Structures are given as structure tokens and as C-alpha cells.
Amino acid sequence: MKRRQLLATSAAALGLAATAGTRGAFAQSPMKVGFIYVGALGDFGWNYAHDQARLAAQEHFGGAIETTFVEAVPEGPDAERVMTQMALSGAQMIFATSFGYGPAVNAVAARFPDVAFEHATGYMQDHPNVSLYNARFHEGRAVIGTIAGRMTETNKIGYIAAFPIAEVLMGINCAYLHAKKVNPDAEMRVVWAFTWGDPALEAAAAEALIDQGCDIIMSHTDSTAPLLVAQERGVHAFGQASDMSSFAPETHLTAIVDNWAPYYISRIQEKLDGSWTAGNVWPGLAEGEVLIAPYGPAVPAEVQEEADAMIAAISSGEYNPFTGPLNKQDGSVWLEEGQAADDGMLWGMDFYLEGIEGEIPS
Amino acid sequence: MEIGSLNVVVLIASLMVAATPILMAAIGELVVEKAGVLNLGVEGMMITGAVSGFAIAVTTGSPVMGMLGAIIAGALMALIFGILTQVLMANQVASGLALTLFGLGFSALVGQGFVGIVPPRTAKLDFGPLSDIPVLGQILFRHDALVYVSLLMVAGVWYWLTRTRSGRILRAVGENHDSAHALGYKVRRVRILAIMFGGACAGLGGAYLSLIRVPQWTEGMTAGAGWIALALVVFASWRPWRALLGAYLFGGIMVLQLNLQAAGLRFPVEYLSMSPYLITILVLVIMSSSRARASLAAPGSLGQSFHAAG
Amino acid sequence: MLRLEKRPSPSRAWNYATPLVAVAATMFLGGLLFLALGKNPFEAIRLIFWDPLFSPQFAAYSRPQLLVKAGPLILIAVGLSIGFRAGIWNIGAEGQYIIGALCAAAVALFFYPAENPLVFPLMIVAGAFGGWLWAMIPAILKTRFNTNEILVSLLLVYVAEKLLAAAATSFMRNPDGGGFPGSRDFTRYPSSANNEIIANTGMHWGVVAAFIAVIFAYVLLQRHLLGFQVRLAGQAPRAARFAGVNPARLVVLSLGFSGALAGMAGMFEVSGPAKLVSIDFNAGYGFTAIIVAFLGRLHPVGILLAGLLLALTYIGGELAQFMLGLPAAAIQVFQGMLLFFLLAFDVLSNYRVRFSMPGRKAEAA
Structure with a gap:
């Protein structure tokens, strides 16, 4: 030592x-x-x-x-x-x-x-x-999960996922959890694409989800393809990584935007000043590293308010999106009543929360 | 027509769309290989078609112009390959791979100014009351025009190869270029035209991806579709209708596995995602072991250079 | 009119000269491309071809890296060249590369953390075995059911990629990695580490294996009966059958050989330069090696040179990207041009260009 x-x-x-x-x-x-x-x-x-x-x-x-x-x-x-x-x-x-x-x-x-x-x-x-x-993308998922839960009519939310890694599972679980909170009947359907970017496959996955009755699409892959399919099929969808409203002007609800600029600027400044030291940070909504894009025209005012309240609660630190009681898919306890997940627990996530159908590739 | 939560009619309708780009590229490559040329550059020609079609459609505002542009761009890319292999006698396998590498780079360079842009929409065909026929209406009469074009391409290529004189010449050139040459056929000319036709088809398939299937441009967006098209030609044993079968089989399993996932089925996902490749191999093994060997044979001169002595 | 006339035997002089002519032509046309992109063409060319080898700033590091980058390409390409000569098309070296790496990783993880000098040799055997096994699928389907090996070997690449993703995210995941995908770091487990044999030379066991493969293939093709059979099967399949060449045996041998070498390449990469099994462990070596094999005219020594040349354009291309701001796409186009020219000018070593007057055609014939 x-x-x-x-x-x-x-x-x-x-x-x-x-x-x-x-x-x-x-x-x-x-x-x-x-x-x-x-x-x-x-x-x-x-x-x-x-x-x-x-x-x-x-x-x-x-x-x-x-x-x-x-x-x-x-x-x-x-x-x-x-x-x-x-x-x-x-x-x-x-x-x-x-x-x-x-x-x-x-x-x-x-x-x-x-x-x-x-x-x-x-x-x-x-x-x-x-x-x-890193960025707390899952905080953004809490917000869009809330919107999805409020806005789904079929009570089925579709999720296109890249690879079964903790970061992706955090997103799925967080979105599901918050949809369920405002809509106890909400279900989550997940399609694993096994790629970060294959627009044709992502489009086919979005179609499969819509054909299976999902009326809201969110994705954790790179392309805009799911949004374009959603727009065509008249189904609501969320953008990923950047504001994608131009691809689905009517059905784009909002997007989780990766905004690395503030971090890059502050770290470069420190290096210029000579005050740079190694760190390990995981900012999110509060620091503006994760942004929620402007709401689309389809999002009703009261849902916007609810989403804004969620952003505020997370940003102020008074609410941790993963707070118990929470069970894993198999029914075993993950978080006790009132227990909030720490970062280590989040990175160890290799399971679905209770209520999500389907199997994680293992 | 429902099995569990799967609606067969919907599945068939969406597999037709999913299979169209690979079908187009495969049917073009089939003609090339029938002429005795192996062009492994399908992926490069497809992506060139995708970016050219997109760029032209965005600039002119017309998807039709985009499609035409993609056809021309694909054919021009193929011409590079044609000159290398037919005039300069370069090795076909290596030239094809070089074409893929070049096409991926070229498309990325051209596409730099087109990232994040929405292209003009392509109107769907309106079949009026036909599209409301139960089952058939949804499968047959609700697609964009290019799905029908791809079917026409299969029928046209089949008719041309088997029923016309020029089609027979092309096959003769592919089977044995020396005899064809002795009979007075212009081996080199036939092959270069076939290669350009293949490029045009691949270009159109690429534009289908960037203008209709996904409507967007991102680098490397064909994501291996050209390779699948190549595999399909072999799968089809160089027969147009079987290429259709293969493309729909591959697209069908892809769509099916996504639907099974979306239905929340408890089945190991990694095996589901491998299934399109494994089942394609399996079906080919069954087909190749049960049929007479001759019917499976590749064109006799496939992949060999031709040089007319004297 | 220009006309090509086949030479009775390839011209020795042109054999050596065409690659140089091709590189010069690429420099010229590529220079025009860089100029069109608003960059100084001379600087770009210097960065790509000269600096990795001779610049005081980079060369000490880049030169050994040339071997590291070219090693797996050469190893795979030598294996492929045997089959290609016999007209047996293994397009799926990428898949065999992946499976070889996974098998070798499995051996290392099985013994971890026990130190044992036998672990590394066992991994080499396992890597070769894995690649061989994956290549045996198309080989057996070909010999038993006459299933086309191009299709099977190619589709198996996708299957191997899914297996790799599954391995990295679940069954080979590092238990001490905090749930992140990726296996243990094999370079930190001394028994499995494929480190440089002499520091700062880039020579690791994979590069040694590549050199051995080159020599082995050279001897095989020049001196051994099998080499003769391979060449005969490729040039005159019917004559080969009369000469007693067993085509099924040739398929099994050449696919197996190329699979084993690709698997070994995967093994040396995963235990050395790549360090671990990750979702994107394969970087297209299996496909690039096909190009290397043909650029080297399927000749072991040619493959060695072609592998080094391609590696140079990769390394120099990276320099040009961050020193000059050239987009990666421009480098890719440049590489494509280089390949086109190398292939195009090859015509000069096999053919003679003749001018013929239309009027004197009868005489010429």
C-alpha cells in the first residue's frame, strides 16, 4: 500500500x-x-x-x-x-x-x-x-420511463438493447421501474440486437416490437432507425444520444442527450492550469451531462410536468431512481425497503427486475 | 393466422421488406456469377449505392432520382472491378475485396455532409381496395414499389437466363469461356456488362436501405448485407427463384427471432440471434445432400480469368 | 491498338517492379485526393510511408509495431494461400480466428491462477485446435454433402461473433471485473502472457509463428508432394484426379491447415496484443488476410511483404489522421487505390503489352 x-x-x-x-x-x-x-x-x-x-x-x-x-x-x-x-x-x-x-x-x-x-x-x-x-444515462431512463408509462395505451413498451452489459440493463430496469410506478399495468418487451449499430436490424426490431403490440419504442443502440419506423407506424418513440426529433417530428416524445462538452471543457481547463488530477466521476442530470431534449408535441402538459418533477427530484439528489423495495426477476430481494442502490450495486447489475418478461442472454 | 402471439400475415409482410435489399444484391450477383465472374465486392457496391442514392435524393428532392443515381453509381463501381479483372486480368477474389474496402471508404467520404439529414419520403403504392383483402391484401398489396421491383427482377432474370438467346450466351460464357470464345461470343464484353448489371442491382439494394428501409445515412450502414447476398447466391445454387426463397428464408428467420424476443419468449436469446445463419446452413446441407450433384454445380468457369490468345 | 500477349513465363523484372510502380501510382492519385480534401499531399504521403519507418519521433515505436500488426495477417494469409491455390475457398478465417482465441482463453482460464510453463504451449494447441475445428465444419459438409464451403465458412463467421459476444458478456467474463464485459487480462497472468520476447522489438510468439509459417509453406510448396498436388488441383483439377490426388483429402487438409493457423493467430492476439476476450475482439484480420494472400500472389514470401506493406499503410494512415486531420475514410480510399493499382499492374508481369496496327492484323495472327 x-x-x-x-x-x-x-x-x-x-x-x-x-x-x-x-x-x-x-x-x-x-x-x-x-x-x-x-x-x-x-x-x-x-x-x-x-x-x-x-x-x-x-x-x-x-x-x-x-x-x-x-x-x-x-x-x-x-x-x-x-x-x-x-x-x-x-x-x-x-x-x-x-x-x-x-x-x-x-x-x-x-x-x-x-x-x-x-x-x-x-x-x-x-x-x-x-x-x-461516465454518464448516468439511467437517470434519463427514469424520466422517459415515466413518460412512457403515462402515454402507453397498449401498456406494452418496447426496448431495443445492444449487449447484455450492466449499463444497458440499468437503462432497461430504470425505464421499466418508472413506467410501472405511474402505470401498474405497464409491461416491458426487450429485443437484443447484439450490435451497437445496424440500422436495418434496428428497424426490423422496432417493427417486431410494434407488431407485438408495443406502442412506445425506446432504444439503446446508435441509429435513428427505430424512430423512423415509429414515425411511419404512428407509434411514439424516444431518441437516443442526440435530439432526433427531426426524424420523427410527430411521434418523437423526447430524447436522452449525451452532453460531454461541459466535462471535456472543465478537464482540459484543469490540465491547462496544471491542476488536473485523476478522478472517477459519474455525473448525470444534475451536472448537465445527461440532458432531456425538448418534449415533442405529443407529450401532454401534465405528463411534461411530471417528467420535469422527476428531473428536478433526481438533479437535487433527493431521489435515487433505484430505491427499494425492489426484487429481481426471479423474485429474490435486491433492495430492501428504503435502501438506495450504490454505484457498485449498479455496475453489478446482471438481471432484470421483477415483472420484466423474457430472458437476458447469458 | 395466429400462432401464439405471432401473426403470420404480419410476419410475412415484414420479412418481404427486410429481405428486399439482400434479394436485389443477390440477384445481381447471381447474373455476374452465371457469367463466370466472382465479385466479392457486393458490400462495397451496396454502400456506394446507399450513399449516392441518399445524396442525390436529398440534393434533388426526388427519391426516384436517388434510385437512378444509385443504380449508376453501383454500376460504375462495378466497372472498376470489371476493368481490373477483365481487361487487366487481375485476380477476382482480391479485386472484389479491394472494391469493398474502397467502397466503404468512398461512401464515408461522400457521406460526410449527409449525416443526420432526413431524406425525402418515398410514396407507397396505393392499390386501393386491393389492400383491404384479408390476408392477401396485407401480404401483397401494401408495400413500397421497390418490393415489387425486386420480385420483377427475380422473374425477369429467370426469364432472361433461361428463355432468351442473350441469356443463353451469358450462361455459355460462364460455363466454359474457351468454348464460348470459339463459338465467336465476346466473352469479355458479356462479362463486363454482367458485372455492371450486378453493380447496378447492388446499388439499388443499398439505396433501398438508405432511402426506404431506414431512411437515413450513417457510415457502414449496410452492416454486412452484401456478404449475406453473396452467401445467398451460393445458397440458391445460382437459380433466381431459389435466391428469392433464400432471401425470404433468411429475412423470415431474422424477423421471426426478433418477434419471438419481442413477445417476451423465455428462450436463450444468443441462440435465437444465431439462428438465421445456422438455419441457412442447415437448409443448404439438406438441399445439397438430397439433390443430384450436377444441379448444384457452380458455373464452370467461375472465378477464372479469361484471356483470348492471339 | 493496345493488345495483351501472354508471356510464356512471368517476367522476373516486372515481378519486382510492379509493386513499386503501383505504390508510385497510388501516391500520385492519392496525393490528388488529399489535395482535393485541402491537405498537403506531400506531407500526407510522407506521414503514411516514411514517418512510421524513419521519423525520429515515431519510428522507434512504429517499426516494431509493423510486425505486431502484420503478424496475424501473415499467419492467416499463409494458411489461406494453400487452399486458394487448390481452389478451395475459405472465406471464414475471421470465424476461425475468433474460435481459436476462445479455445485458448478457455485453457488459460481453466488453469488460472496456477503458474505452469505448460499453459502457454497448451493454449497454442487449443487455439490451433479451435480454428481447425471451426474449419472442419465447412470441410466435412463439403466432402460429405457437397455443401459449398464459401457459404458455410462465411456464415460461420457470424455465428462465431455471437459466441464471442456471449463469452465476453457471460461465461468468460472476468469475475473481478465488477460486472463489466471482457475476460481476465491474459498478459497479467504470467503463464498465459504472450509478451515481447525481446523488449521493444515487437517480436512476440505470434510473429515468430508467422515467420515459421512462411518458411514451412515455402518448403511445402516447393519440395513436398502435397505442395505439388495443391498446385495441380488448382491449375488442372481433372489432371489432378488422374494423378491420384484425392480431392476430399485436399479439402480437409487445406481447410484444416488454414483454420489451424487462423486459430493460432487468434490465440497469439488474445494472449498478447489484445490482452483479453472482449465483445469486439476481432478486428477484421480474417478478411484483410484474404487480400494479403492475393497481394502476395499466394506465395509465402510475397505474403510476408504484402502483410508488411498493408500494415505500414494502417500505421501511417493513423499518423496522417491525427497529424493532418485526414478523415479515416480518406485513408480507406487510399488503401483501396493501392490495392487496385497493385492488382492492375500485376498484368505487366504476366502479359506483354503490344501495339498492333489494325492494318497488319492478318500478319499478327
């Missing part, structure tokens, strides 16, 4: 010294900030949202920083190589924006102790220059 601390401190000191040194020598030149994306930034989903934040940061800092990026970098050795080359090219800070970059980030961080690494949605933090950040 002591040894590790010692190592950490000395490495941090080294990092600071190195940073100060470089910045002294090139006081005029902008600080280089690198971004690596797992997919093409033309996906209009996850990678697109991160690149929008990069552009916002570039605009905010103007000539003080120079941002660069590499897109469509597969997780694994390619990511490690790209980040190493970025560091060699003089990048002071690197944002690695995919979960699977974890091992690569830590390997490169070990070799470049003076470079600040920011890893999105990861959990491995073996070096003092590796910072983790």
Missing part, C-alpha cells in the same frame, strides 16, 4: 514537472489534445456525440488547444498503438471514448506518466494519470 502510494506521488510529481517543463518551453504553442473513437463519427450516435463535444471544446479554448482525433479505431492493439503515437506526437491529454479501450489506456498511461488520460465508461485505473468518466 505504502509503496504504491509512494509510486503514485512520485509519478504525479514527475508528471507535473514534465508538464510544466513542456509548457514552459513551448509557451506559445497550443496544448495538443487527442481523441480516439471506436466507430466512425458519422454514426450520428455515440461517436458523433463525443466529436460534438470535441468541437465545442476546441471552440471554447480557441488557440490555446489543438484537438486531433482518429476514428474507427478497434479496441485492442490498434487502440494502444494509436494512443502511443498520439503521445509521441506531443499530445498532453488523450480522451479514449470507448469502454473496451481500458487495457490499452492503462498500458499507454504507464509509458507516458505526464500525459493525462481520460477514459469513458471504463473501470480500470492502474495509474495516477488515468481518469475515468
Whole structure:
């Protein structure tokens, strides 16, 4: 323990010294900030949202920083190589924006102790220059779950999910829970796509859900396809990652918007100031990292009020979306009466809550 | 027509839509392979069609123009392959793969300004009272025009290959290019035209995805549909009607497994999601073991370069 | 009029010259593309072809990385080339690569955390076995039921991908990973780690295996009876049958060989550069290797060079992206052009270009 601390401190000191040194020598030149994306930034989903934040940061800092990026970098050795080359090219800070970059980030961080690494949605933090950040997307799911519960007429809500991982299960469970709260008859139907982005498959999944009687569609995949199908079939739907109202002007209820810009700007500022230290943060609605897009015309005023109240309750910290009593699908107790789930419990989520039909791929 | 919570009529109607892009690409590739050429670049031509169709439809405001543009773009992409393999005698497998790589990059480059845009809508055909016939009306008379175009393509290609002189020439070229050449047929010309036809079909299939099926442009949006189309040609044993069967079988199982999931069925999802691929293999194994071997044979000169000596 | 005339045997001079001509042509046309995108073409070309090898800033790191990137490509491509020569089309190396990695991972996880020098060799065997097994499905369906191997091997890639996703999210998930997908990190389990043999050279066991495969394939094709049978089956299938070549045996052998090498490539990746089993562990090596095999003219040494050249464009392409702001799509187009030109100029080594006057046609014939 002591040894590790010692190592950490000395490495941090080294990092600071190195940073100060470089910045002294090139006081005029902008600080280089690198971004690596797992997919093409033309996906209009996850990678697109991160690149929008990069552009916002570039605009905010103007000539003080120079941002660069590499897109469509597969997780694994390619990511490690790209980040190493970025560091060699003089990048002071690197944002690695995919979960699977974890091992690569830590390997490169070990070799470049003076470079600040920011890893999105990861959990491995073996070096003092590796910072983790994530977003409480499930808080947004509580809001859209409430809207869905109020607005469904068939009492069936459809959910298109990517992979059976904790982040996705949090979203499904949270949306279901809050739909059920306002509408005890609400059911959740889940289709696993096993991909983050295959527009044709997502469209077919949305159709299957509608054919099975769902009249509200939400998704945790990248494309706008489910919204387009919903618009065509006259069914309500929620956008994902960015405001997608232009794709379904009549039936778009709202969207959970990933807004990484505030975090990127504040962290880059800290690095410029020399006050950057590694952290592990998980902001959500309160910090504005998760936003709820403007409500669509189909959402009645009283439902809007209810949704706004939910946003306010979560943002103020007075309400944790996962508060007991809650049972797992098999009927066993997950949270006792009044018990709120802590972050560790959320990341350990590998089950449906009681009441959801179907099976999680295992 | 209900089995449990599954409505068979609805299933058939949606599998037809889901299968249309791969059917279009497959029928084009079938003609190419019948001419003795193996073009593995279907995915690249499809995505080029998807982006070109989308870009042209958005700029001109006309989906029909988009479709035409996609056909031309697909054919032009195929022409690169045609020149490489027919004029410059390059290896077909490698050229096809290179075409896929090039097409994916090219489409992404062209599509940069078109992300997040909604294309003009394509009107559905109106069959009036026909669409209200129970069962049949829903299956047959409620689709967009291109679903019918894809069916016409199957019928047309079948008729052309089996009943016309030019179709027979194409097959002769594919079966044995040396004999065909000896008979005075222009092997190279026939093949280049077939390759361009294949590209046009793949381009249209891609545009169906970006303009009708999903109406949007995202990079890599064909997501492997071109590869499935290639597999279908083999599945079909190079016969047009069987390509239709294969596409609808594949699309049908895909739609069925999504519906089973959506119905909340308690069944391991990972096996459901594998099922379209596994069942396609299984059906082909059954078909290939029960039929005479000759009927399954690939065109004799498939994949070989042709060079007329002298 | 221009006319092609087949050479009696491929021209040696052009054999070596065409790749250079192709690279030069790509530089020219690619340069125009970069210029059209508003970038300095000379800088872009330098970043792609020169800097990874010689720039003081990057070369010390990039040069060994060339081997790391090319290693699995070469290993898979050498395996595929044997079958391709015999006219047996294994398009599903990607699937065999995945299954090989999963089998090797299973062995490592079975022994974890016990340290044993036998774990790593066992993993190699398991990886090769997994890839071989996955390739045996199309092989047996082909020999027993005459089912087309292109279709089966290709569709099995998708099945393997679903298995991989299931492995990463459930049955191989790291129990100490806080519920996140992905297996244990094999490089942190000394018995399974495929680390660099000599630091900063990029040489890990997978690269060694790739070199061995190249030599092995070379000897096989040049010296061994099987190599002769393979070449004969590809060039003259009927003659091959008269010469006593058993086509079923050839299918099983060549699919098995390519599957085993692809499986081994998966094993070396998962235990080394990739570190663990993750949902997106496969990065298209199985498909890219097909291109490498043909660029190398199905010749072991050619494959070695083609693998290195393609790896160079990947690494240099990344440099051009973040140093110059070129989009990834432009790099992909550039790679596509390079392949087109390499394939197109190959014509010069097998054919002679002749000018013929229309009037003198009779004489020429």
C-alpha cells in the first residue's frame, strides 16, 4: 500500500514537472489534445456525440488547444498503438471514448506518466494519470420511463438493447421501474440486437416490437432507425444520444442527450492550469451531462410536468431512481425497503427486475 | 393466422421488406456469377449505392432520382472491378475485396455532409381496395414499389437466363469461356456488362436501405448485407427463384427471432440471434445432400480469368 | 491498338517492379485526393510511408509495431494461400480466428491462477485446435454433402461473433471485473502472457509463428508432394484426379491447415496484443488476410511483404489522421487505390503489352 502510494506521488510529481517543463518551453504553442473513437463519427450516435463535444471544446479554448482525433479505431492493439503515437506526437491529454479501450489506456498511461488520460465508461485505473468518466444515462431512463408509462395505451413498451452489459440493463430496469410506478399495468418487451449499430436490424426490431403490440419504442443502440419506423407506424418513440426529433417530428416524445462538452471543457481547463488530477466521476442530470431534449408535441402538459418533477427530484439528489423495495426477476430481494442502490450495486447489475418478461442472454 | 402471439400475415409482410435489399444484391450477383465472374465486392457496391442514392435524393428532392443515381453509381463501381479483372486480368477474389474496402471508404467520404439529414419520403403504392383483402391484401398489396421491383427482377432474370438467346450466351460464357470464345461470343464484353448489371442491382439494394428501409445515412450502414447476398447466391445454387426463397428464408428467420424476443419468449436469446445463419446452413446441407450433384454445380468457369490468345 | 500477349513465363523484372510502380501510382492519385480534401499531399504521403519507418519521433515505436500488426495477417494469409491455390475457398478465417482465441482463453482460464510453463504451449494447441475445428465444419459438409464451403465458412463467421459476444458478456467474463464485459487480462497472468520476447522489438510468439509459417509453406510448396498436388488441383483439377490426388483429402487438409493457423493467430492476439476476450475482439484480420494472400500472389514470401506493406499503410494512415486531420475514410480510399493499382499492374508481369496496327492484323495472327 505504502509503496504504491509512494509510486503514485512520485509519478504525479514527475508528471507535473514534465508538464510544466513542456509548457514552459513551448509557451506559445497550443496544448495538443487527442481523441480516439471506436466507430466512425458519422454514426450520428455515440461517436458523433463525443466529436460534438470535441468541437465545442476546441471552440471554447480557441488557440490555446489543438484537438486531433482518429476514428474507427478497434479496441485492442490498434487502440494502444494509436494512443502511443498520439503521445509521441506531443499530445498532453488523450480522451479514449470507448469502454473496451481500458487495457490499452492503462498500458499507454504507464509509458507516458505526464500525459493525462481520460477514459469513458471504463473501470480500470492502474495509474495516477488515468481518469475515468461516465454518464448516468439511467437517470434519463427514469424520466422517459415515466413518460412512457403515462402515454402507453397498449401498456406494452418496447426496448431495443445492444449487449447484455450492466449499463444497458440499468437503462432497461430504470425505464421499466418508472413506467410501472405511474402505470401498474405497464409491461416491458426487450429485443437484443447484439450490435451497437445496424440500422436495418434496428428497424426490423422496432417493427417486431410494434407488431407485438408495443406502442412506445425506446432504444439503446446508435441509429435513428427505430424512430423512423415509429414515425411511419404512428407509434411514439424516444431518441437516443442526440435530439432526433427531426426524424420523427410527430411521434418523437423526447430524447436522452449525451452532453460531454461541459466535462471535456472543465478537464482540459484543469490540465491547462496544471491542476488536473485523476478522478472517477459519474455525473448525470444534475451536472448537465445527461440532458432531456425538448418534449415533442405529443407529450401532454401534465405528463411534461411530471417528467420535469422527476428531473428536478433526481438533479437535487433527493431521489435515487433505484430505491427499494425492489426484487429481481426471479423474485429474490435486491433492495430492501428504503435502501438506495450504490454505484457498485449498479455496475453489478446482471438481471432484470421483477415483472420484466423474457430472458437476458447469458 | 395466429400462432401464439405471432401473426403470420404480419410476419410475412415484414420479412418481404427486410429481405428486399439482400434479394436485389443477390440477384445481381447471381447474373455476374452465371457469367463466370466472382465479385466479392457486393458490400462495397451496396454502400456506394446507399450513399449516392441518399445524396442525390436529398440534393434533388426526388427519391426516384436517388434510385437512378444509385443504380449508376453501383454500376460504375462495378466497372472498376470489371476493368481490373477483365481487361487487366487481375485476380477476382482480391479485386472484389479491394472494391469493398474502397467502397466503404468512398461512401464515408461522400457521406460526410449527409449525416443526420432526413431524406425525402418515398410514396407507397396505393392499390386501393386491393389492400383491404384479408390476408392477401396485407401480404401483397401494401408495400413500397421497390418490393415489387425486386420480385420483377427475380422473374425477369429467370426469364432472361433461361428463355432468351442473350441469356443463353451469358450462361455459355460462364460455363466454359474457351468454348464460348470459339463459338465467336465476346466473352469479355458479356462479362463486363454482367458485372455492371450486378453493380447496378447492388446499388439499388443499398439505396433501398438508405432511402426506404431506414431512411437515413450513417457510415457502414449496410452492416454486412452484401456478404449475406453473396452467401445467398451460393445458397440458391445460382437459380433466381431459389435466391428469392433464400432471401425470404433468411429475412423470415431474422424477423421471426426478433418477434419471438419481442413477445417476451423465455428462450436463450444468443441462440435465437444465431439462428438465421445456422438455419441457412442447415437448409443448404439438406438441399445439397438430397439433390443430384450436377444441379448444384457452380458455373464452370467461375472465378477464372479469361484471356483470348492471339 | 493496345493488345495483351501472354508471356510464356512471368517476367522476373516486372515481378519486382510492379509493386513499386503501383505504390508510385497510388501516391500520385492519392496525393490528388488529399489535395482535393485541402491537405498537403506531400506531407500526407510522407506521414503514411516514411514517418512510421524513419521519423525520429515515431519510428522507434512504429517499426516494431509493423510486425505486431502484420503478424496475424501473415499467419492467416499463409494458411489461406494453400487452399486458394487448390481452389478451395475459405472465406471464414475471421470465424476461425475468433474460435481459436476462445479455445485458448478457455485453457488459460481453466488453469488460472496456477503458474505452469505448460499453459502457454497448451493454449497454442487449443487455439490451433479451435480454428481447425471451426474449419472442419465447412470441410466435412463439403466432402460429405457437397455443401459449398464459401457459404458455410462465411456464415460461420457470424455465428462465431455471437459466441464471442456471449463469452465476453457471460461465461468468460472476468469475475473481478465488477460486472463489466471482457475476460481476465491474459498478459497479467504470467503463464498465459504472450509478451515481447525481446523488449521493444515487437517480436512476440505470434510473429515468430508467422515467420515459421512462411518458411514451412515455402518448403511445402516447393519440395513436398502435397505442395505439388495443391498446385495441380488448382491449375488442372481433372489432371489432378488422374494423378491420384484425392480431392476430399485436399479439402480437409487445406481447410484444416488454414483454420489451424487462423486459430493460432487468434490465440497469439488474445494472449498478447489484445490482452483479453472482449465483445469486439476481432478486428477484421480474417478478411484483410484474404487480400494479403492475393497481394502476395499466394506465395509465402510475397505474403510476408504484402502483410508488411498493408500494415505500414494502417500505421501511417493513423499518423496522417491525427497529424493532418485526414478523415479515416480518406485513408480507406487510399488503401483501396493501392490495392487496385497493385492488382492492375500485376498484368505487366504476366502479359506483354503490344501495339498492333489494325492494318497488319492478318500478319499478327
